[in-house]
Amino acid sequence: MARSKARIHARHKSRQASAGSPFPLQARRKPAKKAGMSTKAGTVIIGASQAGLSCAAELRRRKYDGPVTLIGAEPHLPYQRPPLSKAYLSGEMPVERLWLKPEAFYPASDITCLTNASITAIDRDSREAVLADGQRIGFEHCVIATGGEARIPPIPGANLPGVQLLRNLGEADHLSAALNDAKSLAVIGAGYIGLEVAASARKRGLKVTVLEAAERPMARTASPILGGWFGAIHRGYGVDLRVSTPVASILEKNGRAGGVVLGDGEEIAADSVLLAAGLALNTGLAEAAGLDCENGILVDTACRTSDRFIYACGDVARFHSALYGRSIRLESVQNAIEQGKAVAAAITGEDVRYDPVPWFWSDQYELKLQIAGLIDGADSIVRRGDPEMGNFAVFHLKEGRIIACEAINSAPEYMAAQKLIRSGKPVDADALRNLDVAMRDLLA
Amino acid sequence: MTKITFIEHDGTEHTVEAVNGLTVMETAIRNMVPGIDADCGGACACATCHVYVDEKWEDKTGERSSMEQSMLDFASDVEASSRLSCQIKVSDALDGLVVRLPEQQG
Ligand SMILES: Cc1cc2nc3c(=O)[nH]c(=O)nc-3n(C[C@H](O)[C@H](O)[C@H](O)COP(=O)(O)OP(=O)(O)OC[C@H]3O[C@@H](n4cnc5c(N)ncnc54)[C@H](O)[C@@H]3O)c2cc1C
Ligand code: FES
Numbered sequence: 238m239a240r241s242k243a244r245i246h247a248r249h250k251s252r253q254a255s256a257g258s259p260f261p262l263q264a265r266r267k268p269a270k271k272a273g274m275s276t277k278a279g280t281v282i283i284g285a286s287q288a289g290l291s292c293a294a295e296l297r298r299r300k301y302d303g304p305v306t307l308i309g310a311e312p313h314l315p316y317q318r319p320p321l322s323k324a325y326l327s328g329e330m331p332v333e334r335l336w337l338k339p340e341a342f343y344p345a346s347d348i349t350c351l352t353n354a355s356i357t358a359i360d361r362d363s364r365e366a367v368l369a370d371g372q373r374i375g376f377e378h379c380v381i382a383t384g385g386e387a388r389i390p391p392i393p394g395a396n397l398p399g400v401q402l403l404r405n406l407g408e409a410d411h412l413s414a415a416l417n418d419a420k421s422l423a424v425i426g427a428g429y430i431g432l433e434v435a436a437s438a439r440k441r442g443l444k445v446t447v448l449e450a451a452e453r454p455m456a457r458t459a460s461p462i463l464g465g466w467f468g469a470i471h472r473g474y475g476v477d478l479r480v481s482t483p484v485a486s487i488l489e490k491n492g493r494a495g496g497v498v499l500g501d502g503e504e505i506a507a508d509s510v511l512l513a514a515g516l517a518l519n520t521g522l523a524e525a526a527g528l529d530c531e532n533g534i535l536v537d538t539a540c541r542t543s544d545r546f547i548y549a550c551g552d553v554a555r556f557h558s559a560l561y562g563r564s565i566r567l568e569s570v571q572n573a574i575e576q577g578k579a580v581a582a583a584i585t586g587e588d589v590r591y592d593p594v595p596w597f598w599s600d601q602y603e604l605k606l607q608i609a610g611l612i613d614g615a616d617s618i619v620r621r622g623d624p625e626m627g628n629f630a631v632f633h634l635k636e637g638r639i640i641a642c643e644a645i646n647s648a649p650e651y652m653a654a655q656k657l658i659r660s661g662k663p664v665d666a667d668a669l670r671n672l673d674v675a676m677r678d679l680l681a
Numbered sequence: 682m683t684k685i686t687f688i689e690h691d692g693t694e695h696t697v698e699a700v701n702g703l704t705v706m707e708t709a710i711r712n713m714v715p716g717i718d719a720d721c722g723g724a725c726a727c728a729t730c731h732v733y734v735d736e737k738w739e740d741k742t743g744e745r746s747s748m749e750q751s752m753l754d755f756a757s758d759v760e761a762s763s764r765l766s767c768q769i770k771v772s773d774a775l776d777g778l779v780v781r782l783p784e785q786q787g
Contacts, residue, residue, distance in 0.1 A: 317722045319721075319722060319724070320722070334703070334707065337710075338710065338713075339710070339711050339712075339713065341713065342713055345713060570720060570721065570722075571720060571727070574718075574720050596726075596727075598721060598724055598726035600724060605724075605725070605726070605748065607726055646748070647751075648748055648751035648752050648755075649751045649754060649755065652728075652751065652752060652754070652755030652756075653755060655755075656755070677754070677755075
């Protein structure tokens with residue numbers, strides 16, 4: 238992780254560093270215990286990305302009047318991750334278009350945003366967050382929005398120089414530079430990120446091999462129909478996509494990654510290797526602070542952790558979905574934004590019941606995939622439209638109600654499904670299948 | 682320089698200088714115009730960048746793609762002049778453009 242000096246993006250000079258200190262916050266630090274008005278200790282948000290920023294901005298929109306400090310370990314102000322594997326990687330989108338807010342937003346909104354600043358501990362007794370250099374920031378409320386890092390699976394060679402990961406902008410730039418010099422790329426993992434990178438690398442003219450241990454692409458989140466269909470599309474674009482093909486190790490060439498070795502010993506040489514094996518959650522802070530965690534930081538419907546002054550949101554938070562009747566954790570921009578807002582609502586005293594209809598999108602080649610809901614638990618499947626034509630939707634139903642929809646270039650199906658999942662209105666499978674029945678009519 | 686005026690639902694006006702090549706949505710975000718959420722960052726996947734464009738500008742802002750049209754079909758408070766602002770590219774031809782914002786996005 239970059240260790241250069243922390244930067245501060247804030248409004249008041251008086252909140253800027255007292256002489257010699259890179260951090261401005263000590264001067265105005267008032268532990269909640271001592272402060273007459275407790276909100277003055279403010280809200281400290283750990284993680285300056287999609288969820289943390291959404292929470293900070295929503296606090297201000299709701300006229301929250303305490304200090305808001307957004308603390309991020311990365312050297313950049315908050316930016317969008319989705320383009321990192323899509324338009325940014327294929328070279329169609331410059332870096333200036335990634336920022337979620339302009340620099341002026343932070344001082345204008347009286348949000349202090351620290352970059353290059355890591356929180357190393359949360360002291361629940363004194364209600365302080367501890368920065369890497371030992372400085373402490375008092376809080377009334379703390380929000381953990383620490384997301385995750387690219388997971389490094391335990392395969393030999395995974396730590397070789399030249400093995401690429403893709404979770405943040407630094408890694409995207411690194412990958413992009415490597416692809417400039419490469420003629421071939423091996424991608425380990427056919428989830429969304431692996432496949433999006435494969436598509437972007439094909440656009441850049443590279444030879445691409447994708448290795449997936451499961452029997453189909455996107456096995457964890459998409460249905461067999463969709464996964465199989467996407468596999469065929471990638472093969473059509475010239476990607477050598479191999480499923481049921483676990484990678485045994487990463488091939489070493491001159492001390493660097495030079496390809497992959499498969500279970501049966503076959504070697505596939507590649508100038509560049511990307512590990513796209515999912516997310517390793519940043520739950521360490523919460524665990525060390527003794528907060529309840531179980532594949533994510535556990536939060537209640539108001540997004541509160543097991544400490545009522547500490548909230549969690551975004552990729553790192555696990556909550557009970559009343560809609561789906563089970564505990565879920567979502568890795569999506571929508572969830573990061575909406576759960577961040579829900580935290581702000583809870584902090585400002587609203588009675589919050591966070592229970593979203595999940596949605597997600599992915600762009601690969603000229604295809605737009607939009608998914609509403611969660612597919613697990615369906616008892617029947619209805620297909621609408623013709624996969625051969627390149628626009629179709631797969632509906633997942635449970636007891637006659639839609640619980641999920643996977644739509645390829647089919648926005649009406651996707652938009653209507655969002656509404657039908659929320660309302661729980663029973664739908665007639667034959668009508669759903671029938672293209673002569675407009676989606677709008679199914680809502681009525 | 683291309684000037685664009687955003688009018689919030691409560692009537693507050695923001696006239697800003699837009700950079701050609703960006704979208705109208707990005708212009709609003711960069712200039713901190715409230716009322717455009719743009720959750721999906723311009724992927725035409727969320728419909729939270731909904732605006733109303735004066736009819737006389739229709740020729741210059743271009744036609745809605747079928748994707749945009751479908752997203753709008755299911756958005757709230759849609760009118761004949763509704764557009765997704767992430768799908769309108771800024772160019773000299775849009776100098777003086779006026780867009781109105783809906784009461785809320787989504
Ligand atoms: C390449 C890529 C493509 C994607 N495409 C899509 C897509 O098409 N659609 C979609 O819906 N979603 C997509 N996603 C997922 C989406 O980006 C995430 O769901 C979203 O970023 C989650 O936001 P978050 O704020 O919860 O966590 P993150 O974005 O992971 O942010 C967490 C931040 O916390 C910081 N942090 C961690 N620990 C500390 C600490 N101790 N102190 C200070 N800071 C800390 C990290 O440095 C990081 O910046 C994509 C993700 C990637 C990587
Ligand atoms: S920003 Fe999402 S549709 Fe325009």
